[in-house]
Amino acid sequence: xxxxxxxxxxxxxxxxxAVYLGVLTAWGIKxxxxxxxxxxxxxxxxxxxxxLVTANITRYAADGTRVEHLVLSRDAxxxxxxRRRFDGRHLGSETARxxxxxxxxxxxxxxxxEEYIRAPNLPxxxxxxxxxxxxxxxxxxxxxxxxxxxxxxxxxxxxxxxCSRFSPTTLSLxxxx
Amino acid sequence: xxxxxxxxxxxxxxRSGRQVNEEGRTGYRIGKVFIDTGGLQRGVTSCPHCGxxxxxxxxxxxxxxxxxxxxxxxxxxxVEAGHPITSxxxxxxxxxxxxxxx
Numbered sequence: 001x002x003x004x005x006x007x008x009x010x011x012x013x014x015x016x017x018a019v020y021l022g023v024l025t026a027w028g029i030k031x032x033x034x035x036x037x038x039x040x041x042x043x044x045x046x047x048x049x050x051x052l053v054t055a056n057i058t059r060y061a062a063d064g065t066r067v068e069h070l071v072l073s074r075d076a077x078x079x080x081x082x083r084r085r086f087d088g089r090h091l092g093s094e095t096a097r098x099x100x101x102x103x104x105x106x107x108x109x110x111x112x113x114e115e116y117i118r119a120p121n122l123p124x125x126x127x128x129x130x131x132x133x134x135x136x137x138x139x140x141x142x143x144x145x146x147x148x149x150x151x152x153x154x155x156x157x158x159x160x161x162x163c164s165r166f167s168p169t170t171l172s173l174x175x176x177x
Numbered sequence: 178x179x180x181x182x183x184x185x186x187x188x189x190x191x192r193s194g195r196q197v198n199e200e201g202r203t204g205y206r207i208g209k210v211f212i213d214t215g216g217l218q219r220g221v222t223s224c225p226h227c228g229x230x231x232x233x234x235x236x237x238x239x240x241x242x243x244x245x246x247x248x249x250x251x252x253x254x255x256v257e258a259g260h261p262i263t264s265x266x267x268x269x270x271x272x273x274x275x276x277x278x279x
Contacts, residue, residue: 008232009221017219038225065228091225120265121247123237128203128215135220137235148224 015167018043020159021135025072026050029151030107030135032073032082039070042168047072055079057087067091078105094120108136109148115139181263183276184248185257187212187238210279213237217250224251228258238275246271 007013014037022043023039026140034057047054051069053076053128074081082105096117102112116137124131124140126145133152138145178186183201190205190212197206211228216235224231239245248267255262262269 008217014221017221020219034219059223059228061224061228063228064228066222067228068187069223091223093225121267123245123247123251124216124235131216131218131234134218135233137216137218143277153256163243 015039015043016159016163019162020044020156022047022050022072023155023158023162024152026052026074026109027151027154027155028074029148031075032071032078032105032107034106035070035072036067038068040168042166043165046162046166053079055083055087057083059086059088062090062092086164106135109139109142109144111144112136112139112142178273178277180262180267180272181256183269184262184267186276186279187236188253188256208279209241210275211239211241213239216247222251224254224258224260225235226255227258229254229258238272239276240278242253244271244275246275248272 017041018035018037021030021035024030025033044078052072052074054070054072057071059067059069061067071079071082071083084100099113099117100110101108102108113136116139122140124138125140126134126142128145130149131138133149133156134145136145186207187269190207191214193205195205196214199206199211202213202238203215204211206212214236216237216249217232218234220233221230222233223229231254234250235247236250237245246268252262252266254260255266
């Protein structure tokens, strides 16, 4: 695995991403978000403070490995719908139907989902710094994603502020309970 | 060279840490080929084969003669773990052709 990928998958980076997803979801930019890794109790406490509803979802890889996901949303009904659709199911391969369903839940622009289905490896034309803010790949000439960029940038700034304020490395867990 | 060999070669190059910036793009150079790692995006996903976490986004392999091919960085994990790579994942012939001429 290249070094930049290992940094990317570091616990610190994933924890910041979790808080970032929490902010995006709490602000209604994403209807629902999914964490595919465990987070520390202070992050869960932060989600509760943000009035987010969460649910643990169990999935299975093809080799039988059990995978635990956490989904979060402001909408309890949406969480329940997601749970009914995916809990206990295999992860499965990336079909057009799955890409469309996930785009709906995660708030990805439909145009980006459709281009991804047609050509998953197109280079795209969004500046790297903007693409690096996103959890989806912007389609070529996308007119929706540029409107989302300022919101994502503000949410990332808020996530960084929350991490520096509430992370147990800088403050007691009691502060967010 | 197979597509898996080409991806291993790219992973090894990226591991060397000699990151460069060319015309505003961040990546790694090997001879006539530039590995553009500027297309990474946020988030991770679970491998459907084994459940391991994988990164998201796009790696672009550009030859100086204009040929280029892209793939998702999850292929680094697929190759390490011995999972199959399909034609939807990457244009393997083009990847091999470019990396063979690096």
